[in-house]
Amino acid sequence: MDAIKVTFTLDRPTIARLRQTAERLAKPKSQVVREAIHDYHERMGKLSERERLGMLKILGEMMARPPTRPQGEVEKELKSIRQARRAGGRRSPA
Numbered sequence: 079m080d081a082i083k084v085t086f087t088l089d090r091p092t093i094a095r096l097r098q099t100a101e102r103l104a105k106p107k108s109q110v111v112r113e114a115i116h117d118y119h120e121r122m123g124k125l126s127e128r129e130r131l132g133m134l135k136i137l138g139e140m141m142a143r144p145p146t147r148p149q150g151e152v153e154k155e156l157k158s159i160r161q162a163r164r165a166g167g168r169r170s171p172a
Contacts, residue, residue: 088096100107125133145152 096107098109100110103110105113
């Protein structure tokens with residue numbers, strides 16, 4: 079691995095957490111930072127637990143509301159969409 083030296087400014091609590099983590103894992107601080115950045119990068123685009131719970135709460139609130147359209151109307155629209163998909167989509171511009 080080709081290493082490049084960089085300089086960052088971090089607050090004291092972050093430095094303390096980095097030091098404690100490196101000691102607990104018996105790894106160099108630079109390796110802890112590399113692994114943390116790698117893990118953070120892997121999670122990009124994925125929902126955090128807080129975001130997931132927030133979305134579930136909103137979904138629960140929406141499900142508790144009374145329907146705004148009759149069930150038959152919804153089923154008719156879904157049937158039409160399914161038929162259009164099976165037929166290759168729209169035949170005319172949107």
